Amino acid sequence: MDGIVQLQRQLVDYNASLFHEGFLDDQFNQLQQLQDESNPDFVVEVVTLFFEDADRLLNELTKALGQPSIDFKRLDAHVHQLKGSSSSIGAQRVHRVCISFRNSCEEQNVEGCLKNLQQVKHEYSLVKSKLETLFRMEQQVLAAGGSVSR
Amino acid sequence: MAAPSSSNWVMESPHVPHVLAVDDNLIDRKLVEKLLRNSSCKVTTAENGPRALELLGLTSGGQNTMNGRSKVNLVITDYCMPGMTGYELLKKIKESSVMKEVPVVIMSSENIPTRINKCLEEGAQMFIQKPLKQSDVKKLTCQLMNCEI
Numbered sequence: 001m002d003g004i005v006q007l008q009r010q011l012v013d014y015n016a017s018l019f020h021e022g023f024l025d026d027q028f029n030q031l032q033q034l035q036d037e038s039n040p041d042f043v044v045e046v047v048t049l050f051f052e053d054a055d056r057l058l059n060e061l062t063k064a065l066g067q068p069s070i071d072f073k074r075l076d077a078h079v080h081q082l083k084g085s086s087s088s089i090g091a092q093r094v095h096r097v098c099i100s101f102r103n104s105c106e107e108q109n110v111e112g113c114l115k116n117l118q119q120v121k122h123e124y125s126l127v128k129s130k131l132e133t134l135f136r137m138e139q140q141v142l143a144a145g146g147s148v149s150r
Numbered sequence: 151m152a153a154p155s156s157s158n159w160v161m162e163s164p165h166v167p168h169v170l171a172v173d174d175n176l177i178d179r180k181l182v183e184k185l186l187r188n189s190s191c192k193v194t195t196a197e198n199g200p201r202a203l204e205l206l207g208l209t210s211g212g213q214n215t216m217n218g219r220s221k222v223n224l225v226i227t228d229y230c231m232p233g234m235t236g237y238e239l240l241k242k243i244k245e246s247s248v249m250k251e252v253p254v255v256i257m258s259s260e261n262i263p264t265r266i267n268k269c270l271e272e273g274a275q276m277f278i279q280k281p282l283k284q285s286d287v288k289k290l291t292c293q294l295m296n297c298e299i
Contacts, residue, residue: 031181034185046181050177053177077232081175085175085176085177087280088181
């Protein structure tokens with residue numbers, strides 16, 4: 001019993017830290033509140049979609065910035081998508097970098113875009129690793145017979 | 151949210167509202183679908199304007215595929231979509247004789263007053279800022295079903 005309580009406490013603390021450190025914002029709370037008995041894996045499903053979508057978009061962005069002649073409109077379209085999805089799941093830091101990235105695209109600033117791409121890849125890999133840890137901790141609590149409160 | 155005062159979009163009889171949600175972003179589609187289902191709506195999603203028009207039976211030579219089964223009570227669409235924007239979709243719906251009474255709600259991540267006004271002038275019922283929250287959708291569906299909060 002002690003084990004479950006400790007796991008639950010660690011989970012609550014970890015969850016809180018992600019918000020505290022700005023990785024996640026209130027929109028992630030919205031997602032968590034949407035999870036219910038009819039859709040017990042909603043958060044994991046949506047976040048997984050986000051990971052797949054982000055991987056694809058980051059690939060496209062890398063390719064687009066590697067072209068001899070950069071298509072800024074196309075670049076902006078991809079960043080817009082990433083900005084939208086990161087905002088919708090509450091990945092605050094990724095969303096913020098996307099805003100800067102869009103500005104760089106608008107200014108057709110190649111150096112700026114390259115820097116923003118590095119930043120967005122960095123923030124994305126951080127939040128991805130943190131969310132994966134969060135989900136793993138939730139699984140541990142559930143496996144130990146505890147419940148994950150929302 | 152910005153909305154003109156209007157009560158002409160209340161459904162005649164109490165039944166499950168059928169909402170057509172249009173968005174090119176997969177994550178946003180999944181989110182809006184869940185939000186609407188949580189507000190007791192039946193949901194159909196489309197990933198672009200042309201597909202939405204097809205589902206509404208507004209393409210030339212097309213049939214209203216919803217007919218007989220379940221009429222659409224509300225269209226909620228993203229503004230920024232490649233090809234046909236949400237604004238263009240709104241116009242097409244409002245220009246049609248069959249669908250012009252259907253309320254259309256526009257969503258956008260960008261809060262641009264000229265954009266909002268343009269949509270409201272074209273007949274949009276409401277403009278909602280993304281990211282979408284449960285409270286936004288509850289407000290929307292409550293108006294649709296004319297319930298008192």
